[in-house]
Structures are given as C-alpha cells and as structure tokens.
Amino acid sequence: MASHRVVIAVTGASGVLLGRHCLEICSTLPSVETHLVVTDAAKKVIVHELGKGALEEFTGLATVCHPQERVEARIASGSFDTAGMVIAPCSLHTAMALSAGLGGNLVERAGQVHLKERRPLVLVLRESPLAAHHLTHLAQLAGAGAVIMPASPRFYLFPTSMDNMVKDMALKALSYLALPGLPRAEYTPTES
Template sequence: MKPLVVAVTGASAMPLAERALQLLLKKGFSINLILSKGAYEVFLSENNLKVPLEPITQRNFWEERLKINAKNLNCYRWSDHSANIASGSFKTLGMIVIPCSMGTLGRIAAGFSNNLIERTADVHLKERRPLILVPRESPLSLIHLKNMTNVSEAGAIICPPVPAWYTSPKNLEEMIDFIVIRIFDLLGEDLAPLKRWSAPNK
C-alpha cells in the first residue's frame, strides 16, 4: 500500500484530524503526518493538548493517546523542507489537509510554498495525485471562494466537513465519524462501517 500524507493546520477542527489518524492507523495505512505551527497552538488552546515537536516523540505520543500501534506513522516538522514527501519522486496514495485553514488554502492556490505542508500539496498538484482539502471556515469571503475555485481547477478536491442528519446521529462522535469516513471515500478507501443514504421506500 502506498503511503498517505495527512496534514493538520491551525483551523478549528482537531477532533477530525485525530479521528482520521486513528482510523487510518487502525486500517494499517502508512501515514506521513505534518502539523503546521498553528496546529500545535490550536491543539493546546482547544484541547489543552501539548503535542511534542520532535518526530519520534510525537509518534510515541499519538500511539499512546490513540491507543493504537503507530509503527506505520512518520511525523515531520512543518519546517523540514528536506523531507522525502517534499519530492515528486516519493510516490503516495494522496494527501489530505484536515482541517485546512484559509491561509494554507490560499497559499496552495497561489503556488506559494512557505512550509512542508504547502510544498507537499504543491507536489501532489503537479504530479496529478489526489489532494483533498477540508476547509473549516464560515462565512466564506469572496477571496476564500476564489481560492477554492483556483485550487479546484488545479486538481484538488474541496471537501468541507459538513455533517449529515439522515443518519440520526446520537452524539458528536458519530457526527465526527460520518465526516471523516465520507472524506476518505474520496480516495476509494472505506475506513469503517457507515450508515449511507438510501432512497426512502415509496
């Protein structure tokens, strides 16, 4: 199985990133994880969670927190421009930015690679590999919408984390699972059982 790049930026939706990471590792995916500088700050402010910066320590941190074997997890600093995932010769299944801040989305749309996340996203676009951006912002300005249009025309998929009510979710965890599983449907990967839409009986 080709590796998958998962990037987490400083938008407000860290439970989505954590659950995605947990389900992917449970399925045995090889994950290359990048947290932006802002993501560390949001984890701390929203969840009182201090994620380690050092890659090996961070991998052990996620293994303990998510209660799952993390042998297939590689963590990178956002400033590590020499990482293998920054090269088009490093083949991947695709890349997902979850959540994706509007600053990150705008820089990807402009082809401006200021950190490892943006460089790796640029690589996926130029190599015509799947790139899924999960923007978490509301309301959207015209600039946001134009950036989404530009990056979509370049080949990315924009997938806002919108829950569904037809599944009759009983709690927040079920809503999170629905969003995460539907996002990875876009890669053709079924992470877990999901109550899917079926037309009502007539």
C-alpha cells in the same frame, strides 16, 4: 510492508478532531502508512480544543511525523509515491497559500506536489462564511484538482454525537484516496 502511504496535515483551523479521526481510521487499515505534519498554529489549536498532552495522541497514531519546516522531507518530493493527502482541518491560510502555488512550509509543499502529480488532495476547510476572494481562490484550487470539502456534517446520517459526526467527515475525506478496507457510511432513508 505498508503499500499505501497517506499524508495527513493538521493546520490551525478549528476542528482538529478531524485530523485525529483521520489518523485513527488509517491506523486501523492494515496496509496504510501515515505521514503526519502538524503546523505550529495547529499545535495551538490542539491545546485549545483538546487540552495539553493531546499533541502526543496525534503523533502516537502516525507512522512518521514531519516538522512543518522540514521542506526536504520525503513527502516534499514527487518521486515519493502516495495514495493522496488530506488536510484536516484546513485553515484558510493554507488553502489560500495552496491556490497561490506557494510552498513555504511542508504542508504547502506536499500539497503542491500532490496537485502537480495529479494525486488526490482533500482540503477539509473549516471557515464560515467565506468572502468572494476566498471562493475565487478555492475555485482555482478545485480546477487544479483539489477536493474542496467544507467541514459540513452529513445530517442525513443522523449522527448521535459530535464524535460520530466528526468521524464521518474524516471517513468521507479519506474516501477520495481509494484505500482498501476503508469502512463506508451508508445512507438509510427513513420511511415516509
């Protein structure tokens, strides 16, 4: 039986490949059960960025898929124990709703649960630049325990393709959940 439950949310920001890589990585880990929520806006971005039929690839990689309106799902309850939640990519809309304490859909509700239960919540934010009020709200979220991770590549690892770069960001996001068997990205300094 899977001993680590991970909630993965894909919201309507650009970079939906981030969410797919998170799911792919988790599917290779022996004891991980993934609970996926894809927002309605994310479904549009998935078609836009990855083409028709790509949504099925996401759902096929998850252990359980929850509709965004199903706020009574197990992951909406604090008594459903998880290793943490990654929102990748995270839209500004969802980030601002979380900072305001809202739980209008399952992504927001599950996010609030992770904050109140003091479990890892990672927001892989995809927006640039950010306005002052966004930064204020993000600082509040960080204060409440969320990891605010801009979708910013680790150039110093010399990614050889966009896919490598995105996979590395997904690995980094998942690293906050302390999942056994998760591969580590090592930094190899160049000779000077």
